[in-house]
Amino acid sequence: MTARTVLTEGATGVLWLVRRQQRAFLWTFAALVVALAGYIVWQRVEMVGYLRDHGIDGCADWRTYCRGKRISDPVRGSGPLADAYFHVYDVYRPRLLDTGRLLLALPVVAGVFVGAPLIARELESGTYRLVWTQSVSRTRWLAARLALPTAALVVGTAILAALYTWWWRTARAITLTDVAWGTSVPFDASGPALVSLTVLCFLLGVALGLVIRRTLPAMAATLAATAGVRYGLGVLRPRLMPTRTLVSAADGDFGAIPRHVFSTSWRGMSNGYLTRSGGKIPWDRCSSADSADATERCFTRLGSTGRAYEDIHPASHFWPLQWIEAGICLAAALALAAFCARWIRRRPTGRAAA
Amino acid sequence: MSGTVTETTSTTRGLLWLAWRRHRAALTAGGALLLALAGYVLYQRAGMVALLHDRNIAGCRIWQNPCNGMRFAPHDAPSPLRDAYERLDAHRPPLLVTGWLLLAVPVLIGTFVGAPLLARELESGTYKMVWSQSASRTRWLAALLGVPLTAAVAGTTALSALFTWWWWPARDQFAHLDRYATVPFDAVGPAAVALTVLSFFLGAALGLLIARTLPAMAATLAVTAGLLTALGALRPHPRDGGFWWVQWTQAGLCLALAAALAAFCVRRIRRRPV
């Protein structure tokens, strides 16, 4: 019976403790979220206003006509419509991409500045002996210690990711078709990917701090590890779903495929020529040829026909890929949390002076 | 007690030893990273220079047609010049990514080396132990900051020289690579080294002011990132020539600011009662 009281009463108490310890982080993070959210809303409202004022809202720049008016080629053309597209390209594109890069820094900062010191500091300064000898169990303490920052990070990044997705998709519907949507900006800065990546990096920091037991080395290791996670996800992402293959006409012309497919897809997964039997010869098979003639000879030797192919992720893959990546990150985060819980239970530290 | 009294001159050596002992792990890790990056730059540059030379496209802006007596084949058909440009284009991402990586060096040195140096001493109270030894506080500060600073300057000088050496032959080849943009500008030449010195002292000064490691590190990260953004926005972009003039001016400004921060640190350490 005593045990039961201990467990229930300790739960609210330990939340008070972690709230007290994370006060500075919670306020700083809240201020950061409010500032960034305000900036995104402001920019999007301003951008949409500009699009409306210039009559190009809802008109993708790869179309030929917008509300009956001809869009001159936005890259080389001139005229009021082309100028409007240029303005979006010059003014909002860098802001959109820079904001995306800033949001991408959130998971790294969460891992390095919030996750890594969380337990490492307690272990380094010896205060773990203070909390671990109170009536609350270590596991419960760890759960509270992890839950509060995780909740704050999830809420904050979810707000930011939702707002960014909202801004990004409006902009991408008009222009910016050269930015592959599967690269880390915008992919990791929007949707559930940002939220789950932040949680993963945070727990990576916690786990490294727990194992390394010293704040600064743990922070440095977390920085390296989060960079590794980002790189790994970048490599993994195109492979998370089967790609769709676009095939050209017999003379290598893709003209039969509607333009919007190219403009809305994540392109460049693989391309090259098809053999007579439909097999793919990727372009890089012949990359060592040192002249155009040699390249052509190389493809002929490999049995290429004139029919070209390109593997793409169509626009409909965006949300499934987001959820798959989020699932992977959250599973890894969960595994790390379980590891921390096991480590903290099984390994009372070996640090006390003999 | 009966041992020889240590000469004052050797306290400097003692302080240097203390500094080396404290930063051994960081210095070793930094050295290893430097070597790896140097190897990568050597490898990449050799490949790029060989391409420029073998395909005879040195001095050609990418997609410039005709160039050096070669021209594209009609109707987008494959041609040696187009092929050479395509291969050259593949060298752009590694160059840019390395540039961004080098840009992170000053930020990381400020955050992970500069900021904790004094903040940790103040937070843990170890400064009391050191200040009661016979070396003067200014000497202690000089030795504490001197060793990591020297290492950081030596490291960034080597990195910036390597990167400049890689970028220079290609400076005009990549049409969309504005040489006054943050990358490459802040990652090459004296500007890169001066930025390291500045962010190091920025970290040290913030550490001294805030006196707590983590907040000092976070503040240094934010301030250096802001500084880089501001520099990128405020820097003049002369149409032609003047690149090195802008480089040295920016380096001079950064070093002057760093010197002011160093003076601030010395004054504050002298005045602060134990």
Place this chain on the structure above:
Amino acid sequence: MTDENGDIAGSSALEATGLGRKYRRGWALRDVAFRLPAGCVCALVGPNGSGKSTLLSLAADLLAPTTGILRIFGHAPSAPEARARIAFVAQDKPLYPRFTVADTLRLGRELNPRWDQRAAERVVAEADVPLAARVGSLSGGQRTCVALALALGKRAELLLLDEPMSDQDPLRRRRMMGALMAEAAEHGTTVVISTHVLAELDGVCDHLLLIGDGRIRLAGESDAIQSAHRLITGARDGLDPGAGGHTVVERRTTGRQLTALVRSATAPVGDGWIVREPSLEDVLLGYLRSPDAPPLITAGARASSRDVVR
């Protein structure tokens, strides 16, 4: 105080059998077996590095034993029942430096269901530590008071204090010790205080645990240990202090005189010796100076070795 299981475990606060802890550099504790009855005040004595802190950390579940078992009121140290019943003050008094004293006491209140705010505040007031002060700005002695207040406020049944008075001035040491003992007596708390200066605990301890080199050297009631020894003095030549089957703990010669500490409860030592009862300090010093002397564990401190786990 009886345990839920109703067995004799309730009568011992701390019991160790075959307890050992190995670090990378070697054994810090080896083959330790003893028991401390509930309600006793025990001095844990030993030179620096003898294993005192390791033993206390094992009891506080901050370390896991390499061999053997330790029971706190019959429970494993990791059991919630044990955690709620002990309070531990580590040697370096870890506290959150950014917390105020009031925050620190609130920590105790939030994390312990049986918190006694008045007792904790009394200890803090005793040392004139302002509640609004940040822990980081306190002196070493004041921090110790806050750590002790936290331990006392927990209303633990077993207090584990690792060199609690080492940074206190003699006046405050006396006052803190008085307050501590009054609390302990009032609630029947078992107290284990480690020290390497026995004088610090002069007259307050009824039990003694001497550790040397990771092993138990002496364990039991102070009175029993003291009265089990005799200090004998005689001429240096011709006399054998071990004659009659007494265990000689230590012998020292000064000039032509021989002084020896022998273990002898009742039997006469023989002719030619001046026999007197040693002080507790004499006994401890004797054992500390002779690492090879056989250990003495009194009947009351012997562990019931029915379940030795190795």
